[in-house]
Amino acid sequence: MSADGAPMPRPVRVIVVANEKGGSGKSTVAMHTAVALLDRGRSVAAIDLDMRQRTFTHYIKNRHVWAGRIGRDLVTPEHLHLGATDEDAAAKELLDVLAGVATTYDYVVIDTPGHDTPLMRLAHTAADVLITPVNDSFVDLDVLGSFDADTLTVHDISHYARTVEEARIQRVTSGQIPTDWIVLRNRLSMTPSHNKRQVGAALDALSQRLAFRCVEGLAERVVFREFYLRGLTALDDLDEAALGKRPTLSHATARQEVYNLLAGLNLGGIERTSSEESGRAAA
Numbered sequence: 001m002s003a004d005g006a007p008m009p010r011p012v013r014v015i016v017v018a019n020e021k022g023g024s025g026k027s028t029v030a031m032h033t034a035v036a037l038l039d040r041g042r043s044v045a046a047i048d049l050d051m052r053q054r055t056f057t058h059y060i061k062n063r064h065v066w067a068g069r070i071g072r073d074l075v076t077p078e079h080l081h082l083g084a085t086d087e088d089a090a091a092k093e094l095l096d097v098l099a100g101v102a103t104t105y106d107y108v109v110i111d112t113p114g115h116d117t118p119l120m121r122l123a124h125t126a127a128d129v130l131i132t133p134v135n136d137s138f139v140d141l142d143v144l145g146s147f148d149a150d151t152l153t154v155h156d157i158s159h160y161a162r163t164v165e166e167a168r169i170q171r172v173t174s175g176q177i178p179t180d181w182i183v184l185r186n187r188l189s190m191t192p193s194h195n196k197r198q199v200g201a202a203l204d205a206l207s208q209r210l211a212f213r214c215v216e217g218l219a220e221r222v223v224f225r226e227f228y229l230r231g232l233t234a235l236d237d238l239d240e241a242a243l244g245k246r247p248t249l250s251h252a253t254a255r256q257e258v259y260n261l262l263a264g265l266n267l268g269g270i271e272r273t274s275s276e277e278s279g280r281a282a283a
Helices: 026-039 055-070 087-100 118-126 159-173 194-210 222-230 249-265 274-282
Strands: 013-017 044-048 107-111 129-135 145-147 154-157 180-186 213-216
Touching (some): 026 055, 026 107, 026 222, 055 222, 087 118, 118 159, 159 194, 180 194, 180 249, 194 213
Antiparallel strands (some): 145 154
């Protein structure tokens, strides 16, 4: 409470989606997380730190354009554009932007480049929640650690894992709450396999070493790639007007995958209940 008895504004929660390897689905996860929060009545801003690729920025622009084309209101995060073109200036601008919106939004979702930069490291120290999508293979798991081929015991942790550890320590020593680190198993196979079981066992071992939570992410579905050009998500009303074609069972399954993912993130009730989802499907 403030001095006059009014409730104090709640500080913004910063969600950072990051992985030093490209192609893990960071922008897809960032967009779906932001739209899910908006769908549940939260105020959300978006920041794209990938100063070269800008996939998150283009995703948001595509959403605005497509919404206008089909004459529909698609809830969209407020894009906070960083105008700086060099790393040092961008780092200062990021800090200024986060300070400026500290009580304006409920959440800020930050997408990061797929390589190590000072700006990417700064984002990790700002993260209340860190989501690291990882493709479900040992090639991609190498971004977190190395393993013995026979026993799957952890040999060592990776450069990126050390980056996260350093950022978490820096937060705690400065009096901030520890970062909730979530590793997202993305592009999961739809059928059980030996590799899938081995990756799961390796992630379990790593989670004990690095103190992260492991959540199942999204399968390798064509529909997620198709969403991008229209700026759509699996959470939108995906009728023929929105999609440009008749929706399929894959679209309904993709939506359920996203709700399962969001439930695992524990961001504060943004997943739909089964009764809500049944009502939406019936409508």
